Amino acid sequence: MVDSVAQIECAEDGGTTTGDGLFEYLGARRARADRPWRWLSVTAAAADLRWMERAMALARRCQPSRTAYSVGAVIVSADGQELASGYSRDRDPHAHAEESALGKLAAGDPRLPAATLYSTLEPCSERASRPRSCTELILAAGIGRVAIAWREPDLFVADCRGYELLTAAGVTVVELAELAGTARSVNAHLFS
Numbered sequence: 001m002v003d004s005v006a007q008i009e010c011a012e013d014g015g016t017t018t019g020d021g022l023f024e025y026l027g028a029r030r031a032r033a034d035r036p037w038r039w040l041s042v043t044a045a046a047a048d049l050r051w052m053e054r055a056m057a058l059a060r061r062c063q064p065s066r067t068a069y070s071v072g073a074v075i076v077s078a079d080g081q082e083l084a085s086g087y088s089r090d091r092d093p094h095a096h097a098e099e100s101a102l103g104k105l106a107a108g109d110p111r112l113p114a115a116t117l118y119s120t121l122e123p124c125s126e127r128a129s130r131p132r133s134c135t136e137l138i139l140a141a142g143i144g145r146v147a148i149a150w151r152e153p154d155l156f157v158a159d160c161r162g163y164e165l166l167t168a169a170g171v172t173v174v175e176l177a178e179l180a181g182t183a184r185s186v187n188a189h190l191f192s
């Protein structure tokens, strides 16, 4: 917990984690003695931000490409253990972050339904280089919760439907919009 607080406060200093979530979180630190349930809920939000920062660090390790995003992904169990991670082009020139992370776990792993997959970018809903999109792979794996930082812009695909398809299939999708700018900044070369 101390780590989470420290990391978020560092992020605030660096200007990467701002917005209502952070202020709500800091406010709750003062209120926790008389409202412990609220403390618990913001602790979960702080954990989401911390894991997304971990995914962001992976995204920064990607070999930059002119034709694909740099993305990081982490799969975390319900009890807060990292199960697998991946980033764009880590295993081969076409690998996607979510695909890479999922590929490190056995199909039917019983921890997956309660796990959260953190991805710095909305999972793709169509792709040319592979038969199955990351959205399809996430659904096939039975992941119950997905957290994203950045909705896919219409740079390579006109209308990414990852968010909509996951939600429609019953997956809980959390958007950490306060980190969208950071996820985009890792891909600044695509917009220059």
Ligand SMILES: [Zn+2]
Binding pocket: 096, 097, 098, 099, 123, 124, 127, 133, 134, 135
């Ligand atoms: Zn993908």
